[in-house]
Amino acid sequence: MVDYKNIKVIGFDADDTLWVNETYFREAEAEFSKLLSKYETPNKIDQELFKMEIGNLGLYGYGVKAFTLSMVECALDLSNKNVSPKTIEAILNIGKTMLNQPVEVLDGVEEVLEVLSKKYRLILATKGDLLDQERKLERSNLSQYFHHIEVLSDKKENNYSKLLKHLKIDLSEFLMIGNSLKSDVLPLVNIGAQAIHVPYHTTWAHEEVEEKEKNGKTYNTIETIRDVLNIL
Incomplete structure (x- = not known):
C-alpha cells in the first residue's frame, strides 16, 4: 500500500x-491520411508521420505546431515534393483547427x-x-x-x-x-x-x-x- x-x-x-487532447491528434492524423491517399496507404502514412514526429522532437518539441510542421514535411517526402500548394494549405488548416478546438x-x-x-x-x-x-x-x-x-x-x-x-x-x-x-x-x-x-x-x-x-x-x-x- x-x-x-x-x-x-x-x-x-x-x-x-x-x-x-490526444483525441484531436488522432482525428488530425485521419484527415492527413485522406489528403495524402493518392501517394500511400493509410497505414504507411501513419507510420511515416510518426517517424517524422519522433525525428523532429529535438528540433520542434511537442505540441500542435510541431505536429503541423511534421505533417508538412511528411507530405513533401511522401509525394516526392509533388504535393500541391492547396494540400499544404489544407494541412496548415488541420493545425489551425486543432489550435482552435474548445477545451x-x-x-x-x-x-x-x-x-x-x-x-x-x-x-x-x-x-x-x-x-x-x-x-x-x-x-x-x-x-x-x-x-x-x-x-x-x-x-x-x-x-x-x-x-x-x-x-x-x-x-x-x-x-x-x-x-x-x-x-x-x-x-x-x-x-x-x-x-x-x-x-x-x-x-x-x-x-x-x-x-x-x-x-x-x-x-x-x-x-x-x-x-x-x-x-x-
Missing part, C-alpha cells in the same frame, strides 16, 4: 489528464482540484507549446487552483528534478498525477517521488512503455481522477 501522509505538493499533468475539461477534474487545493499546494507540470498550453489553461478556467504552472520542454527525470529544486519541493513530499506512464509516472518514481497513473483511453505511441520498464516500480493506478479523493 502506498503511503501519502507526507505529501504536501501535488503536480498535475494537463493534456488528457485535465482536458481532452473540454474531463469529468471530475474541477471537483478534485477544488477539494485538493484546500489541503495541498497544487502545481501544473505539462509539456508542449507554451502559447497553446497557456491558451488551453485560460479556456479551462482551472488556473485558479494552481500555485505554479510550468510548461516543460520534456518530462524526463532531469526536467522534474530541476523543477522541484527550483520550487524548493522535497521529493518525499511530492506526488505527480497524470495519464502517461512514460512522462508523468515513471520519471517521478525513478527520482524518489510518488506518482498516480490515471489512464486515458487514447495514448500516443511515443508515450507507451514496455512491461519491463514498469517492473519493480511502485505507484497507484486508478480508473478515474475522482478516485484520487479516495486515497488522499
Whole structure:
C-alpha cells in the first residue's frame, strides 16, 4: 500500500489528464491520411508521420505546431515534393483547427482540484507549446487552483528534478498525477517521488512503455481522477 501522509505538493499533468487532447491528434492524423491517399496507404502514412514526429522532437518539441510542421514535411517526402500548394494549405488548416478546438475539461477534474487545493499546494507540470498550453489553461478556467504552472520542454527525470529544486519541493513530499506512464509516472518514481497513473483511453505511441520498464516500480493506478479523493 502506498503511503501519502507526507505529501504536501501535488503536480498535475494537463493534456488528457485535465482536458481532452490526444483525441484531436488522432482525428488530425485521419484527415492527413485522406489528403495524402493518392501517394500511400493509410497505414504507411501513419507510420511515416510518426517517424517524422519522433525525428523532429529535438528540433520542434511537442505540441500542435510541431505536429503541423511534421505533417508538412511528411507530405513533401511522401509525394516526392509533388504535393500541391492547396494540400499544404489544407494541412496548415488541420493545425489551425486543432489550435482552435474548445477545451473540454474531463469529468471530475474541477471537483478534485477544488477539494485538493484546500489541503495541498497544487502545481501544473505539462509539456508542449507554451502559447497553446497557456491558451488551453485560460479556456479551462482551472488556473485558479494552481500555485505554479510550468510548461516543460520534456518530462524526463532531469526536467522534474530541476523543477522541484527550483520550487524548493522535497521529493518525499511530492506526488505527480497524470495519464502517461512514460512522462508523468515513471520519471517521478525513478527520482524518489510518488506518482498516480490515471489512464486515458487514447495514448500516443511515443508515450507507451514496455512491461519491463514498469517492473519493480511502485505507484497507484486508478480508473478515474475522482478516485484520487479516495486515497488522499
